[in-house]
Amino acid sequence: MSNRIDSHQHFWKFDPVRDSWIDETMAVIQRDFLPEDLQPLLKENQFEGCVAVQASQSEEETHFLIDLASKNDFIKGIVGWVDLRNANIEERLRHFSAYKKVKGFRHVVQGEADDFMFGAAFRNGIKALKEFDFTYDILIFHRQLPAAISLVNDFPEQKFVIDHIAKPDIKSGDIDSWKKNIEEIAKYDNVWCKISGMVTEADWKNWKPADLKPYLDVIFANFSADKLMYGSDWPVLNVASDYNEVVKTLEDYISKYSVEDQNKIWFENANLFYNLID
16 A cells, blocks of 8 residues: 555644634544554555644744654645735745645635635735745635635646535535535636535534435546645544544445555645755
8 A cells, every 4th residue: 555644634722712613513523633543553454644734823833833744754744834924924934934744825815705815915914825835724614615716726836725615515415505616616727625624514413424425526626636635624523423434435435446546545645845855
């Protein structure tokens, strides 16, 4: 079996104020999650490494991930946070470009107004990423896809990846408007998509692989194996599943694909997108 990369997971030292999004319904993840918690799960599922993605919006968070990555070789890349709307964004990006494992940035746009990605200051920040060869992770709810389409259209040289397949409402089975927008955004050569975060958009207690299949069918039909990468969204996935079950669900779904295509999804696409392995 080829090596694998988990292209999307998080670490945190739980802080109830900062991490207020982790409410009582998510009590199972109201604790610390650190590299020593993840490493055995990666090993068990043949993962060579992972990409650590920001969970809170501060430069302290980015430096926290840099520190963890400096001590844990299996953390192959970091998607940090920086204030893209800051007037001195170039200076901040130059600062972070000194850290080899920082590959890109993300903003929690799902928590912002639906027109957030049209903001001039935000777009100025997106424009600045290219000079430093940084990627951008798009974290949105499916209703924000039209704004994301405008963004990727206006920055054709910038590499984007959609997190959590843009969070369709899997629990209700609603698919139509999400599908139409996925068909549109997938046409752009500069856009990839992470197969991640699906179980937490489904019915946490009662989901089954068949609930995910229509959504997987759409992203595979539109992005193909060349533009998709696996991400666990650990430890958030623990509210609805566990690491092994999420891996197994995708293994079963892609078992009909060629070994080459499976390798792209598990390893090569994340490596290419984030430039992980020297």
